[in-house]
Amino acid sequence: MRIIHYFTGFLDIISLMNTPYLRIEEHLDQINIYSMGEWTLYNEPDIHKILQKISPDKPITWDFSEMENFDTSGILLFMIYYEKFKACCKVRVVGYSKEQERMYHLLLKNRVKELVPVQTEGHLYHIGKFVVSGYEEFLKFLDFTGYLFVAFLRYFTHPANIRYKEIIYHIERSGLNALLIISLTSFLVGMVISYQSAVELARFGADIFIVDLAGVSITRELAPLITAIVVAGRSGSAYTAQIGAMKITEEISAMRTMGFDPYYFLVLPRMLALMIAMPLLIFFADILGIMGSMFAASLELNISYTQFLDRLQEVLSVKHFWIGIIKGPFFAILIAMIGCFRGLQVTDDTESIGYQTTASVVNSIFFVIFCDAFFSIILTEWGI
Amino acid sequence: MEKIIEVRDIVTSFGSTIIHDKVNLTVEKNNIYGILGESGSGKTLLMKEMIMLLKPTAGEVWVLGHKLSDIRYQDAQSLRHQWGILFQFGALFTSLTVAENIELQLKEYTSISKKMRDIIVKTKISMVGLPSRAGGLYPSALSGGMIKRAALARALAIDPKLLFLDEPTSGLDPIGARNFDALIVELRELLGITVVMITHDLESIYSIVDRFSVLADKHVVAEGSLENVLQSNHPFVERFFKNNYSEKIKMRVDGNV
Numbered sequence: 001m002r003i004i005h006y007f008t009g010f011l012d013i014i015s016l017m018n019t020p021y022l023r024i025e026e027h028l029d030q031i032n033i034y035s036m037g038e039w040t041l042y043n044e045p046d047i048h049k050i051l052q053k054i055s056p057d058k059p060i061t062w063d064f065s066e067m068e069n070f071d072t073s074g075i076l077l078f079m080i081y082y083e084k085f086k087a088c089c090k091v092r093v094v095g096y097s098k099e100q101e102r103m104y105h106l107l108l109k110n111r112v113k114e115l116v117p118v119q120t121e122g123h124l125y126h127i128g129k130f131v132v133s134g135y136e137e138f139l140k141f142l143d144f145t146g147y148l149f150v151a152f153l154r155y156f157t158h159p160a161n162i163r164y165k166e167i168i169y170h171i172e173r174s175g176l177n178a179l180l181i182i183s184l185t186s187f188l189v190g191m192v193i194s195y196q197s198a199v200e201l202a203r204f205g206a207d208i209f210i211v212d213l214a215g216v217s218i219t220r221e222l223a224p225l226i227t228a229i230v231v232a233g234r235s236g237s238a239y240t241a242q243i244g245a246m247k248i249t250e251e252i253s254a255m256r257t258m259g260f261d262p263y264y265f266l267v268l269p270r271m272l273a274l275m276i277a278m279p280l281l282i283f284f285a286d287i288l289g290i291m292g293s294m295f296a297a298s299l300e301l302n303i304s305y306t307q308f309l310d311r312l313q314e315v316l317s318v319k320h321f322w323i324g325i326i327k328g329p330f331f332a333i334l335i336a337m338i339g340c341f342r343g344l345q346v347t348d349d350t351e352s353i354g355y356q357t358t359a360s361v362v363n364s365i366f367f368v369i370f371c372d373a374f375f376s377i378i379l380t381e382w383g384i
Numbered sequence: 385m386e387k388i389i390e391v392r393d394i395v396t397s398f399g400s401t402i403i404h405d406k407v408n409l410t411v412e413k414n415n416i417y418g419i420l421g422e423s424g425s426g427k428t429l430l431m432k433e434m435i436m437l438l439k440p441t442a443g444e445v446w447v448l449g450h451k452l453s454d455i456r457y458q459d460a461q462s463l464r465h466q467w468g469i470l471f472q473f474g475a476l477f478t479s480l481t482v483a484e485n486i487e488l489q490l491k492e493y494t495s496i497s498k499k500m501r502d503i504i505v506k507t508k509i510s511m512v513g514l515p516s517r518a519g520g521l522y523p524s525a526l527s528g529g530m531i532k533r534a535a536l537a538r539a540l541a542i543d544p545k546l547l548f549l550d551e552p553t554s555g556l557d558p559i560g561a562r563n564f565d566a567l568i569v570e571l572r573e574l575l576g577i578t579v580v581m582i583t584h585d586l587e588s589i590y591s592i593v594d595r596f597s598v599l600a601d602k603h604v605v606a607e608g609s610l611e612n613v614l615q616s617n618h619p620f621v622e623r624f625f626k627n628n629y630s631e632k633i634k635m636r637v638d639g640n641v
Contacts (some may be wrong), residue, residue, distance in 0.1 A: 041543055045495045071543035071575055073496070073504055080503070103574045110510035348524030349478035 021047045030059045036066040039074025051081050056089045065095030075103045144341045151263040166269035174235035175277025179284065186226050186285035190218055190292025198300040207301045211308055214293035215316040219324045223285035225372055228331040232364040236339035239270055240360040243343025244353040271336035279328035286324065319384060327375060331368050338364040386413040388546060388578045389434060394443035396429055403429055405602040416572060416579040418589055418596030422620060425599040427582045428472065431548055435469055436460060465493060467546040468539030474531035476523040482534045483519035486541045508537040513563055528555045549581040553588055561585060565592045586630055590637040
């Protein structure tokens with residue numbers, strides 16, 4: 001049959017295109033398209049390119065008998081060009097199998113024509129959205145603060161609500177386990193401060209004043225700040241991620257419906273734990289920071305440890321130490337509140353955990369420094 | 385019959401807890417193969433071992449002729465292009481819309497034009513019974529049943545030769561579940577795919593599953609066609625199939641056929 005067809009058909013073929021997936025014969029009065037080989041996903045781009053080149057002006061016979069394999073994308077592709085060719089010419093499809101026909105009808109049934117227009121947003125839209133969402137976030141934070149305050153007050157009227165076990169657990173997690181990293185950082189910062197000032201002080205022959213400088217700056221400013229920054233990065237982010245994950249898995253919804261208020265069970269224990277742990281951590285950072293500067297002073301300026309400690313006792317008034325310690329609970333409140341608030345803001349998708357955790361750390365470090373500046377101004381105004 | 389999956393003497397244990405103790409099963413080409421078993425019998429774990437998410441403690445798994453324990457990276461990747469997986473809870477990427485979820489593999493692994501990809505995605509969305517507007521939604525805005533459908537559409541995106549379904553009809557309404565079954569049968573017949581499904585749905589078992597195995601007491605206690613399995617007198621098989629409810633469903637399904 002094939003040979004005869006070739007023999008008789010050969011004379012009137014105007015052009016012939018032969019590719020692995022398609023053979024297209026143009027005759028005087030008709031076009032023959034033969035689908036061949038694998039009409040599957042990975043060959044679709046090649047087949048598509050060839051089909052694009054065809055612009056028929058004669059009746060078409062589309063032969064499926066040489067197609068070896070097909071999948072939905074192959075039949076879809078056929079469907080698109082069948083519809084396109086049908087608009088201009090008569091198309092006859094032959095040689096298709098039962099499976100191919102059924103697949104065609106299955107796909108035809110599910111063919112969706114209308115395209116949903118994609119909305120594009122301009123810069124103004126983004127600016128507006130940023131402002132509005134910022135304002136909404138601020139309102140939510142006020143809401144959160146209000147709830148938390150009421151919950152905190154209820155602790156005094158209903159002491160049974162206090163979750164001692166959780167508080168102790170979080171003191172261990174956020175306080176005790178942070179000792180190593182805090183001691184390392186504050187030791188290094190104390191050392192660097194002394195080391196850098198030593199050169200300048202030595203030029204004036206004011207070597208011993210290193211003790212005044214390091215003592216005051218470490219206890220009053222540096223130790224609280226370093227502790228707060230480490231805790232914000234370490235525990236603030238953990239609070240956000242923990243609460244955020246609980247939000248996604250609907251644990252928080254489950255808690256609410258069982259009557260367990262997340263403020264009592266999640267937020268307050270973390271906040272109280274941090275309020276207790278923070279001053280202790282700052283005290284610890286004070287000691288390590290002064291040890292660091294003692295070490296640097298003895299190396300660089302030959303001030304012995306005894307000399308350093310004697311001088312420290314003379315010049316460092318206890319108020320500086322207390323000011324540093326007092327800052328602790330305030331920083332703790334900020335870090336815990338922001339961490340928990342951000343966690344509760346997590347929505348249903350995983351990306352928002354990342355976003356909120358970043359926001360939590362950035363916000364809490366910023367507000368810690370802001371709060372520290374506020375302390376500085378007030379205390380200086382009061383002359384302390 | 386060509387063997388698509390062979391599981392040989394699989395042992396799975398976590399510490400002293402033994403989940404599978406020498407599990408054997410064979411999935412043949414163009415079959416719809418069911419895995420049935422009690423909660424905690426390790427059905428999902430067994431599937432995870434077939435799709436290279438978990439290494440069995442001992443034993444061998446062959447999938448499409450590859451031995452999974454010492455498969456090369458390239459072979460593993462090509463295997464991953466040939467199968468589609470529907471996870472129990474959908475496991476859609478939450479940062480992408482439904483349409484983007486379905487499109488992802490097409491976009492990464494083929495050079496199909498954007499326009500054609502859109503057409504394929506829209507067709508798949510409609511095939512699984514989702515409304516076309518669902519394509520633009522994020523998974524967080526979908527109901528449980530819609531997540532299942534979207535996940536099936538994603539599993540079907542690259543027209544896999546092998547389809548793994550973890551409880552495909554749970555969480556669907558009964559009518560939706562039957563349409564789901566019908567679609568799977570249709571695809572099996574038209575594209576010659578092989579389906580491995582974990583299911584508890586008696587209607588699916590009676591109507592579409594060709595062969596299945598029953599996991600209980602760390603073993604496969606029965607394997608084969610429905611008649612073969614029903615001959616077993618294992619307590620789980622007795623409890624699951626030989627009760628009024630189960631027989632009523634069987635009568636209804638048989639009546640329809």
